[in-house]
Amino acid sequence: MDRPFKLSVRDDGIYLTVEPEGELVLSDVVALLKEKQIEDYDGQLVARAVQERTGESVKIAERKTDLDRPAKMEIRISEDGLSCSMKLTPPLGKLPLPSPEDIERFLRDHGVVEGFKADVIRALASGSHLNQWVEVARGREVVHGKDAAIVYKVDLQRLKPKETQEGKRVDMKDLGTVINVLKGQELAEKTPPVPGQDGMTVMGKPIKAQAPKDKNLPAGSGTEMSEDRMHLYAAQDGHLSIKDGKLCVLPLFEVKGDVDYGVGNIQFVGPVMVRGSVREGFSVKAGGDLFVDGVVEGAHLSCEGNMVIKVGVRGTGKALLEAKGDVSCAYIDQAHVRAGGDVRVSEAIMHSQVSARGSVIVQGSKKGQIVGGRVQAGIEVVCETLGSEMGTKTEVVVGVPPELMEERRRIVESLKDLKAKMGDVNTNLGYLKKLEERDLLDDQKRALMVRLTRAKFQLQGQISVLEKRMAAIEAEVESSKASGRVRVKGTCHNGVVVSIRGMNYIVRSDQKFVSFAVEEGEIRIKPFDY
Incomplete structure (x- = not known):
């Protein structure tokens, strides 16, 4: 931090200037005078200048030319050799500050050859940063290479057991044992190695960068790599497994x-x-x-x-x-x-x-x-x-088949609902078209007409899909009516209920080696190999 006082050397003597602001004690001024080897100073004038702090220059001693000294340059280098700092003490007397060339020459004479900060050196030469340590040279930092990395696109950790709704217990049935993957799904991506850059100390000593290490994608059975060998994909549907450090996709x-x-x-x-x-x-x-x-x-x-x-x-x-x-x-x-x-x-x-x-x-x-x-x-x-x-x-x-009849029932209900909606849409469209013919459609009704027309096409598509499925079901139901039998090679016991194509038959007495089949509109008992 700058001192709140300074010494200046003039032709007629040495002057002390004490600024009004800033912390200061008399001993600080005396110490500087001794440091500058100024001994024949007027102590009373010095004390008064410190006490009054007017900011004006006060002559405190006669000038002795034999005490004039050049500026003092000091340097220190950091332990890692990447930084050099300088402290420039101004000259005493009429001697000039060192030039930028003088400062750089001084640095080179002391072994500093790399990373000069020209702007800082010029500032020192112009009188800035005096009596302070400032960095005048900075070496080149080493940049170590980055190893190749594998980024996994699937969670290789077994999924944690999920908490129940109460949040107090874990569901041990849901352990995430299986990691499902599909053919073509990306499993891993390789990030290539990045080469490093060597560094240099301010003394010109090279700092060797650490060479990066390469890695291969963990390609196992059931996987395939991209042409550039930077991406790993599943070659088939299956579950993910790790064997000998490699990803495998197993179909079973x-x-x-x-x-x-x-x-x-x-x-x-x-x-x-x-x-x-x-x-x-x-x-x-x-x-x-x-x-x-x-x-x-x-x-x-x-x-x-x-x-x-x-x-x-x-x-x-x-x-x-x-x-x-x-x-x-x-x-x-x-x-x-x-x-x-x-x-x-x-x-x-x-x-x-x-x-x-x-x-x-x-x-x-x-x-x-x-x-x-x-x-x-x-x-x-x-x-x-x-x-x-x-x-x-x-x-x-x-x-x-019972599930077929259940599907048929659902389709019948859906068709009934869709056709009712279609009826409403057609009624509203008919009304709007009549208004259009009479040129009575405003913008709001015209927009409604567009929406209804779009809805009509959507309903037609849904109805068409369901009607085709219904036709397929009806064909299957019709073909199944020709089949249907129950065959018992040993004994069919009393009390058994046999239903074929919606008709019921209750077995009243034990039967052996028999078949139950529909003939002439009723269930009849036939031999087993009928």
């Missing part, structure tokens, strides 16, 4: 043991293989086939393909199995099963609700029994034993 998701709290619910875009059982309360959803080696308890299973359960379903009234294709298992006990194809069971269907668009076949063992509950099939039901000696209520329905 395999659970080595049971689906339970250690695994959580599973939802996968492709086929799923469960080597153990599926425990109660858990769900497995597969975008392809679904295989279970063990037992399915009160769980929810669904798949877009076929479902194969090696042991069986012990549903306790809670299990729900849905497959777009066939369902195959050893037994079904107290479960709801829906199949877009056939249901094939080797041992028994017990007290369950089973629906198949194709056939329900319970054969492959001596038992082959359907007992209790309701079994529905679009084509036929085949089993070894139907019902039980105890007369357990058992219902078998064949003919039109």
Whole structure:
């Protein structure tokens, strides 16, 4: 910080000027006088100047030319060698300040050769920053290279268990076990390495930049790289896995043991293989086939393909199995099963609700029994034993697939609603067209007419789509009327209710090796191989 006083040397003597503002004690002035080797000064004048602080120059000593000294230059260099600072003490007497060339020469003589700050050096030479340390040279900072980096576009961390609505417990069933990816989805991106730049100290010593390290994309099986090898994509639908540090996309998701709290619910875009059982309360959803080696308890299973359960379903009234294709298992006990194809069971269907668009076949063992509950099939039901000696209520329905009739009902309701809306639109359009013919349409009514015309086209499109679907359903219903039968190779017990194409038949006494089929408008009993 600048002192609030200064000494000046004139031809007739040495003068002291004390500014009115700023902190000052007499000892500060005396110290400067001694530093400048000025001894024959008038102490009384010095004390008065400090006390009065008028800002005027006061002669305090005679000038002695032998005390004139040149300016003093001092430098210091930082430990890392990147900065050089200078302190310039002005000359005493009539000697001039050093020129910029003098200052630079002084720096070079002391080993400073790099990064001169010309503007600061010129300022020093002009009298600025005197008696202060200022940076006069700055070396070149080293810029270390940046390593190549891999940016993952998918979350490789297993998703955290989700909190329940109460926010106090975590849902251990939803562990995010499966990371689904689709063909063409970007998995990772490589950021190339950035080379570094060497630095230089003010003394001219080079500082070597750290060389960057390159990395390769973690391409494993089921993945592919872009031509520039900077992007990694999934080559197929599947689930993401890491093997030996590489990303792999596997088309089959395999659970080595049971689906339970250690695994959580599973939802996968492709086929799923469960080597153990599926425990109660858990769900497995597969975008392809679904295989279970063990037992399915009160769980929810669904798949877009076929479902194969090696042991069986012990549903306790809670299990729900849905497959777009066939369902195959050893037994079904107290479960709801829906199949877009056939249901094939080797041992028994017990007290369950089973629906198949194709056939329900319970054969492959001596038992082959359907007992209790309701079994529905679009084509036929085949089993070894139907019902039980105890007369357990058992219902078998064949003919039109029930889900088809439900879809037909929904379409009928939708068409009724859409056609009612179409009627309203046509009525309003007719009224507006009459106004148009009489040139009575204002801007508001004309805008309404445009909106109604657009709505009419939209309704026509929706109605057309539903009518085409309805025609397809009607054709399928008509073709299914020619099929539909129930075949029992062993015994059909008393009390069984057989429904074919909407007609019911109650079995009044045990029958063996029989078929139930529609003939001449009624259900009749025929031989098994009919």
